[in-house]
Amino acid sequence: MYSEIHMPKGFKCAGIAAGIKPGGSKDMALILSESPATAAGVFPTNQVCAAPVKVCRAHLAHGQARAIVMNSGIANACTGSAGMVAAKDMAAETAKVIGCEPQEVFVCSTGKIGPQLPLDKITAGIGTLFESALVEHVQDTAEAMMTTDTRPKVSVAEFQIEGRTVKIVGFAKGAGMIEPNMATMLAYITTDAAVEQHALQSALKRAVDRSFNRISIDGDQSTNDTVLALANGAAETRIIAEDSHDWGVFEQALEHVCFELAMMIVHDGEGADKFVTVNVSGAESDADAELAARAVANSMLNKTAWAGRYPDWGRIMDAIGYSRAKVVEELVDIFYDETQAVADGCSSGVPQEELIKVVSQTDFAINIELHIGNGVSTVYTCNCTEEYVRINY
């Protein structure tokens, strides 16, 4: 699927089965930069936070990194001091094999909360990843990141600086139903651009806000969520800073990769088979628009209605009403794609069949106009099927 995609210059990667997951599926990945790369990261604010997230936060202070090492199957969350030791060991072991400082290694884990990591398997896995598996294409790495994902997720962007091609390759794994109560979402962005560290952090934060934080994930909800970016400068172009000529094109490319990965996550929501875009306009502020859009996107009654091809706009009215956004019932218009369901807070009188046609599609938009101000926001979400309940049994 992604076997044609190569890493940016100076990066190698690998994905193997280290025996952490039962059944022999791939469960460890390594992304390696041949030279020290500028690093940026975005982490959850959950008070219950996995050991590897704590280690990543600390290592980010170093500002530079050589590698990201990760395992799936076990989250190394709620594992106490033993879990912290394991996460640090995982970084130290990787650093030893690569020949760098432990602070130059980011560690991530995703999977079940509670169990301790099997350190013998992790250590053996790191050796295997480095010695025999490092390649320049991305398929195995993306596969090793998967948990309940049904397909690997990779996005690529290229742009020009000084006549040279600069590349961004991003990896992601999705999680649960992409609800506030989601399991882990991980994304790794690699680029051979040369980017000043503060600029990279600022661009990553902005791109995350406009992509992963638009898919009705509250970035602060999971114990393990992590987005990391490494920029190693191997394309040998001038350094990008926030005030430099190339800033715009870099930001745009980074956002493109993050956005594409985020959309892949929604499309691969557990048990989901519909992709729904919730647009809110005319809100008192952008923040208000976002509150209304999230309330609609997160409502179980809406998600199950969409699963049943049931265009119940009353549930949308209800959700925006209890959201903390300012709503004046009598001003609200709601459209399913271009078909108006609600006019001035009441039924538009459109035949139900017209609305059913829209929600029967696998991809449609709910467009909500509040007619109060100029605030706009968009949230991307998916439906909730019986399959979702089965997966989470």
Add this chain to the structure above:
Amino acid sequence: MYSEIHMPKGFKCAGIAAGIKPGGSKDMALILSESPATAAGVFPTNQVCAAPVKVCRAHLAHGQARAIVMNSGIANACTGSAGMVAAKDMAAETAKVIGCEPQEVFVCSTGKIGPQLPLDKITAGIGTLFESALVEHVQDTAEAMMTTDTRPKVSVAEFQIEGRTVKIVGFAKGAGMIEPNMATMLAYITTDAAVEQHALQSALKRAVDRSFNRISIDGDQSTNDTVLALANGAAETRIIAEDSHDWGVFEQALEHVCFELAMMIVHDGEGADKFVTVNVSGAESDADAELAARAVANSMLNKTAWAGRYPDWGRIMDAIGYSRAKVVEELVDIFYDETQAVADGCSSGVPQEELIKVVSQTDFAINIELHIGNGVSTVYTCNCTEEYVRINY
């Protein structure tokens, strides 16, 4: 089921099929007090609010009422000025038949959001309710209130004042999954006690906070939620006020009825077959304890885990971590009933089978000790099964 239960003195009630719901099931109810009763009410704060709720709010200012008239099948929400006219007409028509002022009639509707009420059927129904159906027992009335409920919900309490028996009879209908995104929850409390109006409102508010607001319903979420209390004094006992001798026993009896109805609603949650009590103690404050308990009770990942008899305490740790309650991961203990799953934020090492035994029961408790302060809270909830998704298709 409730055919042995009689109304408090001076109350009559009725439930009939008025043709609003398809299939001939009961869909209109009337509760009538022979003399003006002191009235109290608790309503949702949703900005999108059904016409009958607006009418009830206005009529409550009158302080006294003779009747509650309700229909199921259609919510009369998002129905604009036509809906307001319909709700007022429903009150006026009832008042005309009874011979009282329209402000002495409360109106409620529950069902689908959007459609207009069929006023001809409503008017005919009011006539039938009054002329031929009024009785002193409660079964039909409770049945007429049902929407996705699988059984009617009635609770009774009796207590003594001056050697006389005073009675409270409460009716309720449940809603959706008893989630923040619930459909309508309605409850009507009737008593032949004589209660001062301010005292009745204060007692009702307190009882609602300790019952209906404990079942992971945010009282402010639906468009139609309404709790009404009528006290007609027909037991001919002294008037109860907040500083009077009988205040305590009245408050207790009212809370008992509200609590029993609330528990019936959780037990009858759409598609649910498990009743789960979430206790949080040791929080920095009671408010903090409530935030943590609600986060656990509302988490889809927890609700589906309980449906699958899967004791995944990691999802509980995750939920309290992202709640706004203060949580120190390393201090948290979690018990399934009496069986400790988490000690100091990590696995207690208890065999998984022991925990599976607990979550395989139809009724169990999750006990969470935060070890920070003295705040406590309890929230009652249910599991989420595939059946829930099917019901909401």
